[in-house]
Amino acid sequence: QVQLVQSGAEVKKPGASVKVSCNTYGYTFTGYYIHWVRQAPGQGLEWMGWINPNSGGTNYAQKFQGRVTMTRDTSNSTAYMELSRLRSDDTSVYYCAREVGSGSQNWFDPWGQGTLVTVSS
Amino acid sequence: QSVLTQPPSASGTPGQRVTISCSGSSSNIGSNTVNWYQQLPRTAPKLLIYNNNQRPSGVPDRFSGSKSGTSASLAISGLQSEDEADYYCAAWDDSLNGWVFGGGTKLTVL
Numbered sequence: 001q002v003q004l005v006q007s008g009a010e011v012k013k014p015g016a017s018v019k020v021s022c023n024t025y026g027y028t029f030t031g032y033y034i035h036w037v038r039q040a041p042g043q044g045l046e047w048m049g050w051i052n053p054n055s056g057g058t059n060y061a062q063k064f065q066g067r068v069t070m071t072r073d074t075s076n077s078t079a080y081m082e083l084s085r086l087r088s089d090d091t092s093v094y095y096c097a098r099e100v101g102s103g104s105q106n107w108f109d110p111w112g113q114g115t116l117v118t119v120s121s
Numbered sequence: 122q123s124v125l126t127q128p129p130s131a132s133g134t135p136g137q138r139v140t141i142s143c144s145g146s147s148s149n150i151g152s153n154t155v156n157w158y159q160q161l162p163r164t165a166p167k168l169l170i171y172n173n174n175q176r177p178s179g180v181p182d183r184f185s186g187s188k189s190g191t192s193a194s195l196a197i198s199g200l201q202s203e204d205e206a207d208y209y210c211a212a213w214d215d216s217l218n219g220w221v222f223g224g225g226t227k228l229t230v231l
């Protein structure tokens with residue numbers, strides 16, 4: 001079945017970078033966009049952007065432009081999200097999710113299990 | 122502050138029907154479909170409703186969605202203890218050129 005499996009928890013110091021991976025299984029990796037969504041402790045969901053695994057094209061939320069880079073490796077069906085210049089308020093669980101649907105009717109299914117990134121000195 | 126507005130909490134007793142609202146604007150809910158996600162404690166979000174009112178296979182028909190204008194609603198009938206979770210609405214926003222979420226509604230089964 002379709003699965004997204006993310007890399008393990010990370011602890012980083014302020015100013016450092018973190019790179020989270022999202023390994024995909026059970027479908028054609030290049031056929032579906034991958035999105036990244038984060039959730040701060042006790043807070044709601046925040047969309048960060050997407051990558052088109054076929055072309056490598058990206059679209060980042062304005063809040064993260066200049067700090068986030070989304071890439072992919074089609075040889076192992078894996079998407080990556082790198083966030084730089086980390087601050088304490090970047091402490092969150094980061095999720096990848098596959099976009100499904102067509103045209104203007106799309107949704108996220110499934111989601112990865114999440115990766116906790118803790119930023120602390 | 123979330124772009125889509127949801128009540129922070131909702132509650133009901135087993136067997137009751139509860140509804141959760143999601144209010145947006147013409148650039149998101151008013152012009153695009155709405156999806157709902159269920160997040161059980163300490164787990165990743167899971168798709169609950171897509172395209173305003175469609176249920177993925179495996180989601181009980183106790184869950185239903187609707188949309189009118191710039192608002193959407195999630196209804197849960199025959200409330201069960203396992204429905205206790207956080208619920209999020211989401212839609213594409215044409216002005217922001219990105220996905221927006223509601224702040225989430227924590228459902229408590231009393």
